[in-house]
Amino acid sequence: MFDVPRRVRAGSAALLVLAVVIILTAMADSTMQPLPATAPDDRFSAGRALVHLKEFAAEPRPVGSRAGDRARDYLAGRLRAAGLEVEIQRSVGSRSAAGLATFGQVDNIVGRLRGTASTGTVLIAAHYDSAAMGPGASDDGAAVAAMLETVRALRGGPGLRNDIVLLMSDGEEDGVLGAEAFVREHPLGRTGGVLLNWEARGVSGPSLMFETSADNARLVETFAGAVPAPRGHSAMVELYRLLPNNTDFTPLTKAGFTGMNFAYIQGSSLYHTAGDSIANLDPGSLQHHGGNMLALARALGGTDLRTLASDHDATYFRALGTMITYSDRLVWPLAVLAVVAVAGLALAARVRRLLSLPRLIAATASAVVPPAVSAALAQGLWELLVSWRPAYDLMGGLLHRPRPYQAAIAVLCALAVLGWYLALRRRLGPAALAVGALAWFAGLGVLCAQAAPGASFLFALPALTGALGWLAAVLLRTPARARTVVAMFGPVTAAMLGPVTAAMLLPSLAGDVFDGMGLALGGASASVLALSGLIAVPIAELFLPDPATRPKRAVVLAVPLTALLLASVLVAIGLVADDFDADRPRRTHLAYVMDAATRTAHWVSADADPARWTERYVSGHDASALPPGYARGTLRTGPAPAIAAEGPRADVLARSGDTLELHVTAGKGARSVTLRLDRPITRATASAGRFGSVSVPVTGTRAGTWPAEIRFRGIPARGVRITLRIPEQDRIRLTVIAETDGLTAVPGFVPRPPGLVAATREDGDLTAVTRGYTLTGDF
Numbered sequence: 001m002f003d004v005p006r007r008v009r010a011g012s013a014a015l016l017v018l019a020v021v022i023i024l025t026a027m028a029d030s031t032m033q034p035l036p037a038t039a040p041d042d043r044f045s046a047g048r049a050l051v052h053l054k055e056f057a058a059e060p061r062p063v064g065s066r067a068g069d070r071a072r073d074y075l076a077g078r079l080r081a082a083g084l085e086v087e088i089q090r091s092v093g094s095r096s097a098a099g100l101a102t103f104g105q106v107d108n109i110v111g112r113l114r115g116t117a118s119t120g121t122v123l124i125a126a127h128y129d130s131a132a133m134g135p136g137a138s139d140d141g142a143a144v145a146a147m148l149e150t151v152r153a154l155r156g157g158p159g160l161r162n163d164i165v166l167l168m169s170d171g172e173e174d175g176v177l178g179a180e181a182f183v184r185e186h187p188l189g190r191t192g193g194v195l196l197n198w199e200a201r202g203v204s205g206p207s208l209m210f211e212t213s214a215d216n217a218r219l220v221e222t223f224a225g226a227v228p229a230p231r232g233h234s235a236m237v238e239l240y241r242l243l244p245n246n247t248d249f250t251p252l253t254k255a256g257f258t259g260m261n262f263a264y265i266q267g268s269s270l271y272h273t274a275g276d277s278i279a280n281l282d283p284g285s286l287q288h289h290g291g292n293m294l295a296l297a298r299a300l301g302g303t304d305l306r307t308l309a310s311d312h313d314a315t316y317f318r319a320l321g322t323m324i325t326y327s328d329r330l331v332w333p334l335a336v337l338a339v340v341a342v343a344g345l346a347l348a349a350r351v352r353r354l355l356s357l358p359r360l361i362a363a364t365a366s367a368v369v370p371p372a373v374s375a376a377l378a379q380g381l382w383e384l385l386v387s388w389r390p391a392y393d394l395m396g397g398l399l400h401r402p403r404p405y406q407a408a409i410a411v412l413c414a415l416a417v418l419g420w421y422l423a424l425r426r427r428l429g430p431a432a433l434a435v436g437a438l439a440w441f442a443g444l445g446v447l448c449a450q451a452a453p454g455a456s457f458l459f460a461l462p463a464l465t466g467a468l469g470w471l472a473a474v475l476l477r478t479p480a481r482a483r484t485v486v487a488m489f490g491p492v493t494a495a496m497l498g499p500v501t502a503a504m505l506l507p508s509l510a511g512d513v514f515d516g517m518g519l520a521l522g523g524a525s526a527s528v529l530a531l532s533g534l535i536a537v538p539i540a541e542l543f544l545p546d547p548a549t550r551p552k553r554a555v556v557l558a559v560p561l562t563a564l565l566l567a568s569v570l571v572a573i574g575l576v577a578d579d580f581d582a583d584r585p586r587r588t589h590l591a592y593v594m595d596a597a598t599r600t601a602h603w604v605s606a607d608a609d610p611a612r613w614t615e616r617y618v619s620g621h622d623a624s625a626l627p628p629g630y631a632r633g634t635l636r637t638g639p640a641p642a643i644a645a646e647g648p649r650a651d652v653l654a655r656s657g658d659t660l661e662l663h664v665t666a667g668k669g670a671r672s673v674t675l676r677l678d679r680p681i682t683r684a685t686a687s688a689g690r691f692g693s694v695s696v697p698v699t700g701t702r703a704g705t706w707p708a709e710i711r712f713r714g715i716p717a718r719g720v721r722i723t724l725r726i727p728e729q730d731r732i733r734l735t736v737i738a739e740t741d742g743l744t745a746v747p748g749f750v751p752r753p754p755g756l757v758a759a760t761r762e763d764g765d766l767t768a769v770t771r772g773y774t775l776t777g778d779f
Helices: 007-028 046-056 066-081 137-155 177-185 217-226 234-242 249-254 283-301 328-351 357-366 369-388 390-395 403-428 430-451 457-475 485-495 497-517 519-543 553-577
Strands: 085-097 100-113 121-127 163-169 194-200 208-212 258-264 314-319 322-327 586-588 591-595 601-605 636-640 649-656 659-665 672-677 683-687 693-697 708-713 720-725 731-741 756-758 766-776
Touching (some): 007 314, 007 485, 007 519, 046 137, 085 693, 100 137, 121 137, 121 177, 121 283, 137 163, 137 194, 137 283, 163 177, 194 249, 208 217, 208 234, 217 283, 217 314, 234 457, 249 258, 328 357, 328 430, 357 403, 369 390, 369 403, 369 519, 369 553, 403 430, 403 519, 430 457, 430 519, 457 485, 457 519, 485 519, 497 519, 649 731, 672 720, 683 708
Parallel strands (some): 100 708, 194 258, 591 766
Antiparallel strands (some): 085 100, 314 322, 591 601, 601 636, 649 659, 672 731
16 A cells, blocks of 8 residues: 555655644643733732742642641632622532432632623632541642632633622532532522632643533633633543533533533643642633633623533644534534545445455454553553552552653553554454454444544544545556655555544643543553554554564564563663652551440551551451441551540431431541441431531442441531431441541651651541440430
8 A cells, every 4th residue: 555665765754644633732732921919910820829829729629628727718808809799608519429428518608709790600619628538729829829820810800790709618628518509508509690610620730621510512712712711622521421420510501501511631640639839830721710710701701601501512622732523413424424434435445455344344343453552551550650650549540750661561452453454464464454454443433423522533533534634645656656646655645644632632632631540540541552553654664564464473582572671671661760759759557446445446457568667556457356347458557646626426316217317426637537337327417507408318328448338528526417317227336436637636646757658548547536436225
């Protein structure tokens, strides 16, 4: 199919073009340059936003904490100073999961800037609470600070037509508790409108529009036209809809809001840790967040929101810096056209005697091997890394310096693809392999058109352009002796259409998956990279002898050995480069638990390979002395001194049939309380006096511990009333756990040295005091 002279020169040029396309795509997907505090007043300035961030995001502020109260007061004060109508919504938020009911006392900050002739509400939302392990400068302090700077810029300009409502929610980290309470109880949460939600899953990277509500066509059009640097693509929307993850966006859109969700996701190894700090925040990410927020607030604030209604989604993506959008009504035509083009290519190649139908079928069937092998190699590499460095397991694949490992995976993917091609090119022929690869792309384009329309472009467009390009290459075939430009480069140039299209789309998708999911799920990125290679591998034909020539054994062995050697070198570089230090610390889990009745106490850790600091507290695996119902999963334990703490209490108020009513207090200083029962529950209700009452159904059971669990975050000092519905039992065991942030109250505790940071497990760095109860039918 590449019947051209100077094949090596043409092949080198083709590879160079692909490399340039991938690099340009990566550069075009970068973030924005931060503007200083001296920037013009009508511009968003990361420098000005950082002034606010330093005021409230220097310490952890989980729901119910004093730091959270200080942040609430500062943020509400700044909104009032800007002239907004401000309300603190105090309520009880709730969330239900398998065997688990979570409640929390939340303080949502709701600010309103009324429009001049409003056609609806533009709701800008972000949460001001953080995970208990870190200050949450990015998650989600950067977005909250951006809201203050956006308000400043809006107030300095002409009045907007529509109402702008700012929701700074509380309790997001414990299960979107604040957003749930907002839509359930607040009038503005039930009126609907257009939502702009802002998040972070890292400390750097561009602000990606990664999720939308259904029928997003007009919203995407507004996004593409209004923001100065649109980033993201509709495949992210489809992927996120398949994941169990959620943010405040989920309850808000379920309540009737239409909208868009934004986040930056690079530097995710610091997510939910002490490393999510202002020092590690990329100001360019803050600028990108805020610049897009201000642009969308102005655009949506000035338009008739009633015109944003749509009855379909849009496909959107960037190609070399240009945002391309089209209606999902084009998804099926493009997918079908790709199938037709691939079929036409197969027919043309058959007519030219470049392939036969049996060989094409075999080649198409075999094309599943490279993505599958690549995924298996990537997952195998992760298992090897964890066995060599067990501390990686606590990071969930989100490593500090993953690039050498990612490069090693890319090399392994190239090995899988090239090995497949070299093994079959003599038997099946280059044309059959090239067309078979395109058939997979066309098939995936059709599959996505049915199941995930916003992702169909990833496969349908490379299949279409690739088939058309190869058709042109076949038609441009001329005798090798013709030394014209067309003869030399025409077929190669035409055949590059598919690889270039794939290079603009798939490697960046693999990068996003690496950033968002980490190496623990590296097989997903590897399969995407392998698909990129499938469509580009026929370029290797320009460097190879005639397919009829049997290659020498040395040449056959050189390819896999070279790839394996290069991958091994990259892994070795990664093990050296990604070693832990003070700036990129190792995670370790440690908690303190004491039984209030017996005054026996233990240190516990879930680390499979504890750090030396952790080993000073835990020495064995005996969890039998821990309070009943406390242990979750496999734990290491060690003796600990008792502390002066009164502990929690659960007083039975009433029992009738399958309903049990308790009054639960956590004791002085405790921020939260957890109840564990040795029987499943079907419903839980929490009442916190004037903060209100809320009830949730509970299905399923908890894994690795007792089957039912109830949490109340930010518990008031006077306690809460918990009502449980339990399938009628004569005997129920209950353990109540009062939780206080930090371990400094324990005598002899020595803080972590530099190079160690608390792991993200929710029971880590907690002082837990427990009390057990056995409830029988005659109590």
